[in-house]
Amino acid sequence: MRLSILLTAASCALLLGGSGCQRNVAVTTPTDAPQTGNVNGVSSTPAPTSANTIEPTPQPDATFDDRKRPQWLNDRIQHHLSEKKQNPPVQIMSYQYNGGLVYYEIMGCCDQYTTLYSSTGKVLCHPDGGLTGRGDGQCTDFAKARTEERLVWQDPR
Template sequence: MRLFLSLAVSSLAIWLSTACGRGVAVNTPTDPPVSGNVNGNDTPNPTSTNTTDLRASATAAFDTTARPKWLADRIQAHLAEPKANPGVQISRYTYKGQVVYYETLGCCDQFSNVYNAKGKLICHPDGGLTGKGDGQCPDFDKNKTGESLVWRDPR
């Protein structure tokens, strides 16, 4: 029995020593580049340009038609403050038969604002701790029409 156990252990040791070495080779390429220069043309340049540009257009198509003075003043006030993240954006819509201006503000639980054409705050349709605004215009998203981007912080 002792002989059998000794033979089994020896066989296992031999098998492990050869099995671990099989098929394992770590080679570091040492061939020089084809041109003899690492800056050669082994890797060709791309043959096409990117078709997707995720950056915002530097020249956004803003609608500047009849911007009320209060709105121009509000835009100047935003430009005097540090840039918000995400940036402030103002859009014009028709809501309940009147022209309104929807202003998004920066990050994190801030209310968005909806102003009438004279600059009076009508409601906060979204934002706040619940994300549902102040409840004064819960149908704003469903009933706003005629979207037109008025201004987006370009910084």
């Protein structure tokens, strides 16, 4: 056992040119935070090169479509107001789609279907949402074919 320690010390001296092995050397690891500034002294995050490209969602004081709403839609809005507020807030948009006026209801968070209603209140399809985010597959062209977008209502709470 003692012989192996001596050989190790001797081989260390040979490798380091006879200066002997250093002991109690402080070693920092990559997980240690730098003492000042960044690790390399230069900011690693580049400055933004363009303006924000994300369109903000309408604010609660947004201008709503002022056309007369059908009674079934007013009832639907009252239903939403009687429920707990969702985050993000429920929105109802109107569009022209397949030659007629439709209403697109965007529910709050997480895996909920959006619903597309005819002007008479009949459910046409669920264009998106659900576990896959692709809706029920009944109106896959809705996102491309819709026109004349108007905000009809957004939960103001």
